Amino acid sequence: MEETHNNDALSNNKPSTEQDIADELELRSKKYLRGEAANLKGLKDKKLKSQLIAKEKLYGQSAKAAAQAEKWIMPSEGGYIEAEGIEKTYRIKQETIAKEVDISSSRNQYDITLPELGPYTIDFTSSGRYMAIGGRKGHLAIMDMMNLSLIRELQVRETVRDVVFLHNELFFAAAQRKYPYIYNRDGTELHCLKEHGSVLRLQFLENHFLLASTNKFGMLLYQDVTMGTIAGKYRTGLGRTNVMELNPYNGVVSLGHSAGTVTMWKPTSSSPLVKMLCHQGPVSALAFHSNGHLMATAGVDKKIKLWDLRKFEAFQTLPGHANTLEFSQKGLLACGNGSYIQVLRDVSGAQNYSRYMTHSMVKGYQIGKLAFRPYEDVLGIGHSMGLSSILIPGAGEPNFDSWVANPFETPKQRREKEIRSLLDKLPPETIMLDPSKIGTVKYSKTEKPTAQEIEAEMEAAVEAVKGKKLKKKTKGRSKAGKIMPKKQDAIANAKRPYLEQKIQEEKNLAKKKQKTNEGGELPKSLQRFVHKKPSS
Amino acid sequence: MKIKVISRSTEEFTRERSQDLQRVFRNYDPILRPQEKAVEYVRALNAVKLDKIFARPFIGAMDGHVDAISCMAKNPSQLKEVFSGSMDGDIRLWDIAARRTVCQFPGHQGAVRGLTASTDGRILVSCGTDSTVRLWNVPVASFGDSDGSIKTTIEPASVYVWKNAFCAVDHQWDGEHFATGGAQVDIWNHNRSQPVNSFVWGSDTVISVRFNPGEPNLLASSASDRSINLYDLRMDTPVRKMIMMTKTNSIAWNPMEPINFTVANEDGYCYSYDSRKLGEAKCVHKDHVSAVMDIDYSPTGREFVTGSYDRTVRIFPYNGGHSREIYHTKRMQRVFCVKFSGDGSYVISGSDDTNLRLWKAKASEQLGVVLPREKKKHDYHEAIKKRYRHLPEVNRIARHRHLPRPIYKASSLLRVIADAKKKKEERRKAHSAPGSVTTKPLRKRRIIREVE
Numbered sequence: 008m009e010e011t012h013n014n015d016a017l018s019n020n021k022p023s024t025e026q027d028i029a030d031e032l033e034l035r036s037k038k039y040l041r042g043e044a045a046n047l048k049g050l051k052d053k054k055l056k057s058q059l060i061a062k063e064k065l066y067g068q069s070a071k072a073a074a075q076a077e078k079w080i081m082p083s084e085g086g087y088i089e090a091e092g093i094e095k096t097y098r099i100k101q102e103t104i105a106k107e108v109d110i111s112s113s114r115n116q117y118d119i120t121l122p123e124l125g126p127y128t129i130d131f132t133s134s135g136r137y138m139a140i141g142g143r144k145g146h147l148a149i150m151d152m153m154n155l156s157l158i159r160e161l162q163v164r165e166t167v168r169d170v171v172f173l174h175n176e177l178f179f180a181a182a183q184r185k186y187p188y189i190y191n192r193d194g195t196e197l198h199c200l201k202e203h204g205s206v207l208r209l210q211f212l213e214n215h216f217l218l219a220s221t222n223k224f225g226m227l228l229y230q231d232v233t234m235g236t237i238a239g240k241y242r243t244g245l246g247r248t249n250v251m252e253l254n255p256y257n258g259v260v261s262l263g264h265s266a267g268t269v270t271m272w273k274p275t276s277s278s279p280l281v282k283m284l285c286h287q288g289p290v291s292a293l294a295f296h297s298n299g300h301l302m303a304t305a306g307v308d309k310k311i312k313l314w315d316l317r318k319f320e321a322f323q324t325l326p327g328h329a330n331t332l333e334f335s336q337k338g339l340l341a342c343g344n345g346s347y348i349q350v351l352r353d354v355s356g357a358q359n360y361s362r363y364m365t366h367s368m369v370k371g372y373q374i375g376k377l378a379f380r381p382y383e384d385v386l387g388i389g390h391s392m393g394l395s396s397i398l399i400p401g402a403g404e405p406n407f408d409s410w411v412a413n414p415f416e417t418p419k420q421r422r423e424k425e426i427r428s429l430l431d432k433l434p435p436e437t438i439m440l441d442p443s444k445i446g447t448v449k450y451s452k453t454e455k456p457t458a459q460e461i462e463a464e465m466e467a468a469v470e471a472v473k474g475k476k477l478k479k480k481t482k483g484r485s486k487a488g489k490i491m492p493k494k495q496d497a498i499a500n501a502k503r504p505y506l507e508q509k510i511q512e513e514k515n516l517a518k519k520k521q522k523t524n525e526g527g528e529l530p531k532s533l534q535r536f537v538h539k540k541p542s543s
Numbered sequence: 544m545k546i547k548v549i550s551r552s553t554e555e556f557t558r559e560r561s562q563d564l565q566r567v568f569r570n571y572d573p574i575l576r577p578q579e580k581a582v583e584y585v586r587a588l589n590a591v592k593l594d595k596i597f598a599r600p601f602i603g604a605m606d607g608h609v610d611a612i613s614c615m616a617k618n619p620s621q622l623k624e625v626f627s628g629s630m631d632g633d634i635r636l637w638d639i640a641a642r643r644t645v646c647q648f649p650g651h652q653g654a655v656r657g658l659t660a661s662t663d664g665r666i667l668v669s670c671g672t673d674s675t676v677r678l679w680n681v682p683v684a685s686f687g688d689s690d691g692s693i694k695t696t697i698e699p700a701s702v703y704v705w706k707n708a709f710c711a712v713d714h715q716w717d718g719e720h721f722a723t724g725g726a727q728v729d730i731w732n733h734n735r736s737q738p739v740n741s742f743v744w745g746s747d748t749v750i751s752v753r754f755n756p757g758e759p760n761l762l763a764s765s766a767s768d769r770s771i772n773l774y775d776l777r778m779d780t781p782v783r784k785m786i787m788m789t790k791t792n793s794i795a796w797n798p799m800e801p802i803n804f805t806v807a808n809e810d811g812y813c814y815s816y817d818s819r820k821l822g823e824a825k826c827v828h829k830d831h832v833s834a835v836m837d838i839d840y841s842p843t844g845r846e847f848v849t850g851s852y853d854r855t856v857r858i859f860p861y862n863g864g865h866s867r868e869i870y871h872t873k874r875m876q877r878v879f880c881v882k883f884s885g886d887g888s889y890v891i892s893g894s895d896d897t898n899l900r901l902w903k904a905k906a907s908e909q910l911g912v913v914l915p916r917e918k919k920k921h922d923y924h925e926a927i928k929k930r931y932r933h934l935p936e937v938n939r940i941a942r943h944r945h946l947p948r949p950i951y952k953a954s955s956l957l958r959v960i961a962d963a964k965k966k967k968e969e970r971r972k973a974h975s976a977p978g979s980v981t982t983k984p985l986r987k988r989r990i991i992r993e994v995e
Contacts, residue, residue, distance in 0.1 A: 041573060073571040082555070082568060086548040094544055107546040153553070214578055256577050297574050336574075384548040400548045408570040415556045420565065430589060437581035445580045446931055 028078075036074035040066060042443075085337065086384040086400035088364075097349070097362045104398050112398065114155065115385045119394040121146070126375040127389035130179070132172050133213060134412035135381035135403070139179045140394060141170035147181055149192060152380065153414065161194040168249075171209040173218070173232055174428060175421055180218060182206035187220060189232075202237060203228050207249040212258050215433045217274065219260050221251045227262065229274040229435065238435045239274035250290050256299020258438040263290030269304060274435040281440070283319055285312060294332035294340065303340055305329035311342060313360060322358050325351075333386075335379040335402035339363060341386055343374035348388065350399055366397050382407045382414055465505040472501045587931035590924040591940045593907075600870055600906035602889070605637055605899040607644045612893030614657055615880040618681065620664030622885045627893055628655030634669055636681070639884070639891065639901055646695040648679050650702070657712030659721060666700070666733065668721050670709035676723060677702050678733065703736045705729070711751045716759045720776065724749030728764050730776060742774050744781045753794045755818075757801030763818070765791035769991075771806060773818060784994040785821040787814075793837045797861060799844025805861070807835035807849055810989065811957075813859065821993050824986040828859045830866040832953035837880045841887045841904070848890045848904075850878030853950055856892045858904065869944050870902050 044063045050056045088096045105113045121127065124142035131138050137158070138150045145167055148160040165184040172179045173189070178197070180189045187206045189198040204222040211218055217229045217238055225247050229238040243262060250263030254271070259280060261271045267286040270279035286306025294303045302314040305328065313323040327349075329342040340351040340360060352363035368374070368390065376389040380396075383403045388395040407413060413420060437445065456464070477493065479485055529537065558565055573579065610631035618624035623640040632651035635644045653672035660667050660681065667679040677699040711724035720739070723729045728749050729738035747768035755761035760776040769790045773783040789809040797803040797815075803825065805815045813828040813835055833853035840847045846867070848858050854875055857866035876895035883890055883904065890902040903910070909917070931937050946954070972980045 038573065039571060076569065076571060081570070083549060083551065084547075087545070089545040091544055099544070099546075103544075104546055104548075107544070108548050109550055111552070112548045112550045214582065258578060297577070299577070382549070398548050400546055403549055404570070404572075404575070405549050406570040407568060408572075408575055409565075409567045411570075411575050413568075414551075415553065417565065431582050431585055433578065433581050433585055437578065437584070442578045443580055445584050446934060 032071065032074045032078060035077055036067075036070040039070035039073040081406045083405040085405040086402070088400045097365045099364065101366060101397050104400070108398065112384075115383070115396055116398055117155075117396050121393035125393060126373060126391040127394055128167075128169055128376045129378050129387050129389040129394065130171050131378055131380050131387065132176050132412075133381060134407070134414045134416060135383050136414045136416070137172070137176040138380075138387065139170045139172055140389065141167040141181055143167060145183075147190070147194070149176065149179065159192060159194045161190070163188075168207055169209045171211050171218075173211055174213055174216065175425060177421075178232075180209055180211070182209050182220065187218075198235075200230060202230065202240075207247070208251040210251055210253040210260060212253060212260075212438075213428075214431075215258060215435060215438065216429075217435065219251070219253070219274075221248060221262060223247055227260070227272055231435075233429065233432065239277075241272065241277045243270065243272075243279075245270065248290075250293050252293040252295055254295040254299060254302075255297050256295070257440060257442045258433075259440060261293055261295070261302070263293045263304065265289040267306060267308075269293065269302075271440070273438040275438070281319070285314070285321075286310060292329045292332040292342075294334045296334045296338055297336060298338075301334070301338075303332050303334065305332055305342065313340075313358070315358070323360055325360070330374060331377045333377045333379055335386075335399070336381060336404040337402055339379075339399060339402050341377045341379065341399070343377045343388070346370055346372040346374065346390075348374065348377065348386070348397075350386070350402075352401075364399055368395065379403065381412065461505060461508075465502060468501045468505070469498055472497045583927055584931055584934065584937075586924075587927040587934075587937055588940070590928050591937050593924075594928075595907075595940060595943075597909070598906040600868075600903045601872060602901040602903060603642050604874075605639070605642050605644075605901065606897070607635055607637075608633055608897045608899075610897060611877075611879065611895040612897065612899060613654055613879055615882050615891065615893050615899075616658035616660050616667070617882055617885060618660050618664045619662050619885070624664075624681075625882065625884075625891055625899075626658050626660065626667060627880075627899055628658045628669060628671075629897070630654040632671065632673070634658065634667075634679075636667075637899065639889070642901065646682055646697055648677075648697050648699070650677055650699050651675070653708075656708075656710050657723065659712050659714040661714050661719075661721075661733075662717050668712055668714060670712045670723050670725075672708040674706065674708050675702055675704050676709065676712070676731065701736070703731070705738070710748060711764075713752045713754050713762075715754050715776075716756050718759050722752045722754065722762055722764075724752040724764055724766075728752060728762070728772075728774060740776065740779070742772075742781050744772060744784055745770065750790065751793045753796060753804070755796050755801050756798045757796075761818075763794050763796070763804055765794055765806065771816075771821070773821075783821060785816075786991040786994070788989045788991060792835060795838045795840045795847060797840055797844045797847075798842055803861075805838055805840070805847055807838040808989075809834045811835060811851070811853075812989070813838060813847075813849060814986075814989070815861065822987070822990065823984075824990070826862055826864065827985050828864060828866070830857055830859075830869070830954075831855070832950055832957060836878060839882045841883045842885060843887050846904075848881045848883055848892075850881035850892050850894070852877050853953070854878065854894075854947070855950060856881055856890065856902065858890070868906060869946065870906075871947055871950070872900070873947075874898075875900060 045059055047056055047059055088099060090096050101116055105116055124144040124146035126143050128141050129138055136153055138152050140148050143166060145163040145165050147163060147167060149158045151158055163183060167181050167183055169182040170179055177192050178189055180187050185205055187200045187203050187209060188196055191197055203220045206220040206222045209220050216231055216233045218232050219229050221227050225243045225245060227243055228240045231238050245264040248262055248264050252261050254261060259271045259273055261269055263269050267284055267288055267290060269283050269285045269290060271281040272279050285304045286308050288306050288308040290304055290306050292305040300316045302316055305311045309326060309328055311325040311327050311329055312321045315322050328344040331343045333341045338353055342349050346368040348366040349362060350364040351360040353360050373391040374388060378387045379402050380387055381403060384398055384400050386397050386399045477490055556566060608629040610629045612627050612629050614628045616626045623638055625637050625639055626634060628634045632653060632655055634648035634655055636646050638645050651671045651673055655669055655671045657670045665681055667681050670676045678701045679697055680700050707726040709723045709725040712721060714721040719733050721731050728742040730740040732739050745768050747766045749764050749766045752762060752764040762774040764772045767790055770784050770786045771791055772781050774781050791806040791808050793807040795805050802818050803815060804818060805813050807813050811831040811833055814824040815826040817825055831851040831853055833851055835849050835851050837850045838847055844861060846858055846860050848856060850856050854871060854877060856870040856878055858868040859866045874896060878892050878894045880893040888904050890904050892900045968982055
């Protein structure tokens with residue numbers, strides 16, 4: 008009795024910090040396990056079982072190693088605001104933040120007033136180092152955001168509706184009055200993409216090297232920027248829209264339509280993957296969380312909705328307008344409306360977004376585009392009077408991966424990365440709602456088609472034959488009397504395989520029945536006719 | 544109120560001097576790498592395609608013999624030495640690193656039919672149709688004469704004349720006995736001019752003999768009466784005999800699992816047997832379209848190489864039904880002997896066209912020194928190829944091999960024949976009383992009987 012007590016005491020005496028660290032590591036490693044382990048309970052094959060067990064063990068080890076690396080080796084920590092007492096984080100003004108942070112960070116708060124050529128739209132490279140801006144009246148520029156220098160500025164003298172970077176800062180595309188164009192960093196026009204027509208919004212799929220656009224006629228077009236081939240060109244049939252967003256998790260492009268529907272598209276199918284009614288009234292903005300299962304939509308019906316894409320169900324509806332929505336890397340949601348910005352945050356991790364920060368711009372400014380700068384706590388704002396940038400602590404991922412997106416990339420590294428990403432370029436077929444399906448087994452729906460399904464299939468086959476037009480033949484061979492039996496023959500031929508199958512099945516059934524009956528039950532006088540098994 | 548934002552100083556994240564290495568930071572978060580499975584799949588696909596591009600298995604031909612090569616032997620103590628004997632009685636020692644003849648062993652009057660070297664590599668034993676067994680002292684390679692301008696000829700250390708022509712010889716592992724096959728199996732000692740023991744079972748010619756690498760006294764032989772025999776040197780009679788439908792040309796023991804051996808059969812199949820249970824083959828390896836002439840195991844015991852009368856060399860996994868690799872060239876004729884190199888990375892084949900050919904065991908392997916980063920890359924490619932090997936596209940590219948037209952035609956013909964047979968059998972079964980017709984599995988079908 009005493010011994011057990013001692014043991015308990017020992018385990019309790021274990022330093023709590025150590026225990027805490029172990030717990031924390033376990034929690035962290037969950038992310039790297041990418042789902043639960045295979046269930047090996049019912050597996051009978053011992054060899055396979057042991058192989059799978061060994062594999063699962065390896066997965067566990069690597070997840071643990073990754074969690075440890077995350078805990079101990081990561082160079083920077085994320086930003087935060089801690090309110091004390093009755094303070095509210097959303098009352099904190101940018102001026103207050105500027106006083107609290109270091110000088111280099113406070114440089115990220117700025118307003119650039121460009122009243123003539125606005126409203127402006129902006130885009131960041133995936134490393135967050137470079138920013139492209141496009142003014143409605145033809146003003147294009149790229150800036151290096153690390154040392155806040157202008158790299159190149161040009162005036163195209165026509166309407167610019169959208170700008171987007173291609174795979175690195177060397178190329179960007181601008182949607183202009185009639186066509187989108189691709190420019191390089193020096194401002195030289197490289198390509199005019201006439202196929203796209205008059206484009207309203209552009210998106211670039213980095214893994215697939217696809218430039219997606221939606222134009223004035225509600226057409227969705229994908230173009231492979233490496234080869235120049237058109238990967239897909241589809242009429243949405245739901246009218247013109249300038250609400251288009253890319254789901255970074257699976258490469259699916261979503262469009263928000265004026266009827267309140269949101270459609271999700273992949274380049275290999277002419278009909279949308281998903282068509283969901285989100286609002287009663289036009290959809291005004293869309294955004295996707297980078298974990299892939301969270302979507303935010305805003306409608307003209309004064310609602311902002313948050314959707315769980317695993318269930319296609321809204322889990323939260325907030326009141327309010329938004330012209331533009333944007334998720335940050337850490338999952339903050341920025342909504343811009345008029346000259347007012349509010350940032351929402353999921354405080355507890357229980358899918359409950361609440362107000363985190365707010366920012367009001369000068370009255371009369373119209374916010375056109377919000378964009379979080381990757382790997383920084385910065386929110387870029389493109390508006391009718393120029394550009395602004397504010398600090399949102401806790402927005403960005405604090406630690407970058409040099410092989411994924413490196414803000415401190417040298418030209419040599421950039422060249423090498425370009426080659427690597429071209430080698431890993433994904434074919435358009437890999438875009439699907441659940442990208443983890445690749446390499447898994449697809450289960451067939453049912454083993455046997457039901458009688459009704461067979462019937463339907465047969466009818467379809469007959470319809471197909473009936474619909475076929477017979478060739479016009481000369482010398483009276485196309486007379487009605489000749490055509491009629493031909494048609495009937497064709498129909499009979501179409502039906503035949505199904506009927507034969509049916510007969511075969513019936514036969515089999517009868518045989519089975521006979522077999523089961525064979526054992527006895529026959530009257531004695533008939534038993535001598537029963538087929539005897541040869542004795543072996 | 545506490546506020547902190549991300550702030551990075553350039554000095555902290557870039558190198559100090561231009562001579563330094565670039566600093567690398569890792570973040571393994573899966574969210575930063577979307578669609579990682581698709582990326583991996585594409586990488587696997589590229590890796591298999593690269594394998595196809597780099598598949599250059601043929602290293603070179605070794606020319607020198609003036610008649611067809613009939614037999615080969617590895618020198619167990621020297622990685623780069625291999626002996627070959629030809630149908631005109633010429634025996635040569637080759638340096639496969641330099642791909643040239645080191646020396647010749649003249650003396651045989653007719654064809655050399657068997658070659659083997661003692662485990663220490665000092666003594667070479669040859670036998671032939673001139674009814675002689677010759678023992679030779681193998682010259683020891685030294686650093687001085689590696690330039691190879693002088694071609695030496697070597698006199699036999701001893702010549703034993705016997706009553707019948709010989710077909711095969713094999714040396715015991717770690718012992719001083721060797722066995723010859725001819726009219727019967729004779730066991731010889733290095734120092735005796737007459738066999739110390741003879742085994743006779745039936746009256747037919749013994750085609751091949753092979754000692755067990757694990758148990759030095761165990762011996763397997765095949766004879767032209769289509770039998771496979773097992774002998775134990777400690778007993779004076781053979782142990783076991785099994786008769787198949789076609790004769791066995793060669794036998795190879797699995798060096799890692801020495802209870803198992805694989806036989807190269809005249810019907811184009813290879814059969815793996817457990818020596819304790821000869822009633823059923825463990826595995827039937829089919830792909831050759833003509834008689835398999837010779838077989839040799841890799842030292843790893845995981846695969847073996849076969850040479851066939853259909854002018855191809857194939858590499859099989861030890862437990863797989865089909866070959867993983869086929870090697871052929873336009874100039875290579877009937878292959879009579881094949882050997883895996885001592886390190887398992889090369890394959891040597893000797894054929895009717897008087898040449899020895901050197902092949903890589905893995906067709907797309909990179910030769911020479913592999914740097915650590917290259918090694919890592921190769922390992923990564925291997926891993927992803929293994930992971931996605933069942934996907935149709937990857938599988939198709941990995942499996943595709945170009946076949947010479949006659950072999951392609953022959954294999955499709957064989958397939959048709961096999962299908963027809965199968966269909967016929969099925970019909971026969973369907974139309975006879977249930978249970979009266981039974982099909983034997985292929986593993987048993989070609990075995991006639993087993994005799995104790």
